[in-house]
Amino acid sequence: MWQLTSIELYKIFRRPRTYISFAAITALIGAVQLGLKVDGQSYVDFMIGSISSLEIEGNILNGYLICYIILQMLLVQVPLLVTLISADMISGEANMGTLRLVLTKPFSRTQWLLSKFFAASIYTLLLLTWMACMALFGSMLIFGTDDMMLLKSSYIVILDDTDVFWRYVGAFGFAAVSMVAVAALGFLLSIFSENSIGPIVTTMSIIVFLTVLSTMNIPFYNYIRPYLFVTHMNNWKEFFDVQVNAENQSLTGTIQNSSRIINSIIVLLLHIVAFVGAAVVIFKKKDITT
Amino acid sequence: MKHFKPYIKAIGKVFIVFMVAMYTYVNAYTQDMTPLVLKVKAKLDQVNSYTADGVMKTDIVFIKAPISKVKVFYKKPNTFKLERSGGISLLPKGGVSINMSNMLATTNFTAFAAGEETIKGVKVRVVKLIPMSESSDVVLTTMYIDEANLLIMKAVTTTKENGTYEMEMTYGKFANYGLPDKVVFSFNTKDYKLPKGITLEFEEGAKPNDANLLKNKKGRVTINYFNYVVN
Amino acid sequence: MQPVIEVQGLSKHFGTFQAVNDISFTVLKGDVYGFLGQNGAGKSTTLRMLLSLITPTSGTINIVGQSLSENRTGALRQMGAVIEKPDVYKYLSAYDNLRLFARLSGIKPTQQQLMQQLEMVGLAERAKDVVKTFSQGMKQRLGIAIALIHEPSIVILDEPTNGLDPQGIADIRNLILRLSREMHKTVVVSSHLLSEIEQVATRVLIIDKGKKLVEGDATTLFDPAQAIVELTCDNPNAALNVLQQSQWPQYLQPQRQSHIVLKMHRNQIPALNAFLVQSNIAVYSLQPKHSLEDYFLQVTSGAQHVATYQY
Known part of the structure; x- marks a missing residue:
């Protein structure tokens, strides 16, 4: 199994397109960091302008907040970069014509498919690790660390600077699960197509469509929202909210809605299992006619 | 205004x-209370400057903040600074900078008695203070003064720009200097503008507390002082 | 000879389209088995079913004694194949492609072994070049090297000469002969061109519209003196009766519509005619179909009614 997975990784990392994603992330994060380094104050003014009745002191625009801003922006784009590879995993082979040569080799289709999915997942994880390095460690280096102030939609959270890093570890872990779910969807769609554009566009369309549905505050959509996996993808933010005691003091090391995170992780994992399971079942019976 | x-x-x-x-x-x-107030002021004026460490708790319904260490600096006549040691602090505008000495920085006020009350078992004189200066942000301060020890036990300040604040003091070792061990600032957060989600948060049910609670709730900042260094 | 591929009643539907219809055949060890048919006759579908790329609608396939459906991996280990175009990873070199497919097959050949393999197909000098720069013929040879990398006993080549120049075609032909004669592989090779099959095959199967037409020994099939004779007469039933009670029944083939079909040497046709006339059969025509080539031309020219003959 690992043998097959390593072959797939070898193929992924021998292709120039793989590195486009890493370059894109580097460029995007660099651009955000440069922008905030040059003119961060106006961003902060804009951000705290809405809470004019409070006096805010301290280094608000520190590495922790910047990583949050970047994550918030990029976790919308990263699915595209993940899809670029995962939705190409099978369809790309069909398109190149290598699928029929590969599948005449003596190994089981299920194993091959799973190893391909693992390879796509490893690529996804590497992409996120790279993102974490750039967005978190990069920002921590450039902007330093301090308490992290977050404006939620109706309240403000201040996290002690010693209480932030582990939350990022959790958030990136969560993001990894949600991105693997995206990869799984792209992967499933890639078995139906003989070119990679179709599944890439379809995967992105589904994600954009569901995201729009899940953000529209219309009662009808509120019923279906909990069942859409994209709704759960945003819940990495739950790591950045603390519980408070009766005196409204935030309790270091706590998470306000840990059950929401666990619930989302379960939903996302179920989606991954369902997408990959469906891919295996369908692909095992699939006639290779390309 | x-x-x-x-x-x-x-x-x-x-x-x-x-x-x-x-x-x-x-x-x-x-009764004109100016002499009493001036006596209190004289007591406070013994101190030219001080620094102190403190522990600050912020209890504002729409803010989740950790208990944090603070440092305060005071220099006569009216420099007062509160700093969170290497962190971010969110405080009501103008509120915390109003300390006792600050309030009594000028002698340009009218003070008159408004009765007697008992706070924490201590009999206090209620004194209304009206600043005479046009430029003063303070419109009216009501002080509850422990006449025997010349200590301000409680002060309610109405300002033009920043609403009404209440300060409650508890004294200990530094009562001789008129410096409190504990100060509780209370203020009304009813009119506070809440942050609007600039962060494009899509969270639902994010409200930590009931909206009605929010309307009634008073904000409170409690600072416990220790390590006074008085000059 | 031991059968290495046994196919029984193989059919495949794609929706309402019947691509392969009840085909049975046997490939024996050491055969160069020619698979002949027009484009779209069902050759590729049949070969893909042998390799489990396509799941049959019905029928059984045994590879070296084991059922393909029950032991897919074991069966595939016995086979190496190039189906249609030899598509490999264009961004990798010939060497890297070969190594990758070797590892996919679960083996780790040494650098020397890989180079030997490339040498066998005449690509040693271009080993390190990316495949993108290769000609069609070179890709085809690389495809064959890849098919052989896990040392299968059966090699399946689907239209290996498609799109090649005359030199390329000759190279592939020689390679097939080497595989058979020097390396003792069983080779299944398909083509829509009789001439190609004729030059390499030891046994031949012809299919059309998904149906098997002829299976037989190449030496017999390609013998120009052998003829399929179609007899048209006034009373086919009487003629058949007469023939069955004479010295001719061993030449009879399955009847097709009003024709009686016989397979015989051309020299025997006048004697047959004389016998029929003596037996009071009014013979309208006795038409010899010249050998397989005629037959195949008839098939490929789109004749509507072609019977199945067993040679």
Whole structure:
């Protein structure tokens, strides 16, 4: 199994397109960091302008907040970069014509498919690790660390600077699960197509469509929202909210809605299992006619 | 607010006239409290400057903040600074900078008695303080003064820009200098603008507390001081 | 000879389209088995079913004694194949492609072994070049090297000469002969061109519209003196009766519509005619179909009614 997975990784990392994603992330994060380094104050003014009745002191625009801003922006784009590879995993082979040569080799289709999915997942994880390095460690280096102030939609959270890093570890872990779910969807769609554009566009369309549905505050959509996996993808933010005691003091090391995170992780994992399971079942019976 | 000034002044004058009239009948309610306030001020003025460490708890319904260490600096006549040691602090505007000495920085005020009360078992004189300066942000301060020890136990300050604050002091070792061990600032957060999700948060049910609670809730910042260094 | 591929009643539907219809055949060890048919006759579908790329609608396939459906991996280990175009990873070199497919097959050949393999197909000098720069013929040879990398006993080549120049075609032909004669592989090779099959095959299967037409020994099939004779007469039933009670029944083939079909040497046709006339059969025509080539031309020219003959 690992043998097959390593072959797939070898193929992924021998292709120039793989590195486009890493370059894109580097460029995007660099651009955000440069922008905030040059003119961060106006961003902060804009951000705290809405809470004019409070006096805010301290280094608000520190590495922790910047990583949050970047994550918030990029976790919308990263699915595209993940899809670029995962939705190409099978369809790309069909398109190149290598699928029929590969599948005449003596190994089981299920194993091959799973190893391909693992390879796509490893690529996804590497992409996120790279993102974490750039967005978190990069920002921590450039902007330093301090308490992290977050404006939620109706309240403000201040996290002690010693209480932030582990939350990022959790958030990136969560993001990894949600991105693997995206990869799984792209992967499933890639078995139906003989070119990679179709599944890439379809995967992105589904994600954009569901995201729009899940953000529209219309009662009808509120019923279906909990069942859409994209709704759960945003819940990495739950790591950045603390519980408070009766005196409204935030309790270091706590998470306000840990059950929401666990619930989302379960939903996302179920989606991954369902997408990959469906891919295996369908692909095992699939006639290779390309 | 400025155009109210003449009226306030006028009302003040009428009030004084009224009180003078009352003086003949009810001695206690017309008493000029300026000497008492000046005595309190004199006690506070013993201190040229001080620094202190403190632990600050912020209890504002829409803010989740950790307990944090703070440092305060005071220098006569009215420099007061509160710093969170290497962190971010969110405080009501102007509120926490109003300390005792600050309030009594000038002698340009009118003070008169408004009765007696008991706070924490201590009998206190209620004194209304009206600054005479046009530029003062403070409109009215009501002080609850422990006459025997010359300590301000409680102060309610109404400002033009920043609403009404209440400060409650608890004294300990530094009572001789008129420096409290604990100060509780209370203020009304009813009119506070809440942050609007600039972060494009899609979270639902994010409200930590009931909206009604939010309307009624008073904000409170509690600072426990220790390690006073007095000069 | 031991059968290495046994196919029984193989059919495949794609929706309402019947691509392969009840085909049975056997490939024996050491055969160069020619698979002949027009484009779209069902050759590729049949070969893909042998390799489990396509799941049959019905029928059984045994590879070296084991059922393909029950032991897919074991069966595939016995086979190496190039189906249609030899598509490999264009961004990798010939060497890297070969190594990758070797590892996919679960083996780790040494650098020397890989180079030997490339040498066998004449690509040693271009080993390190990316495949993108290769000609069609070179890709085809690389495809064959890849098919052989896990040392299968059966090699399946689907239209290996498609799109090649005459030199390329000759190279592939020689390679097939080497595989068979020197390396003792069983080779299944498909083509829509009789001439190609004729030059390499030891046994031949012809299919059309998904149906098997002829299976037989190449030496017999390609013998120009052998003829399929179609007899048209006034009373086919009487003629058949007469023939069955004479010295001719061993030449009879399955009847097709009003024709009686016989397979015989051309020299025997006048004697047959004389016998029929003596037996009071009014012979309208006795038409010899010249050998397989005629037959195949008839098939490929789109004749509507072609019977199944067993040679």
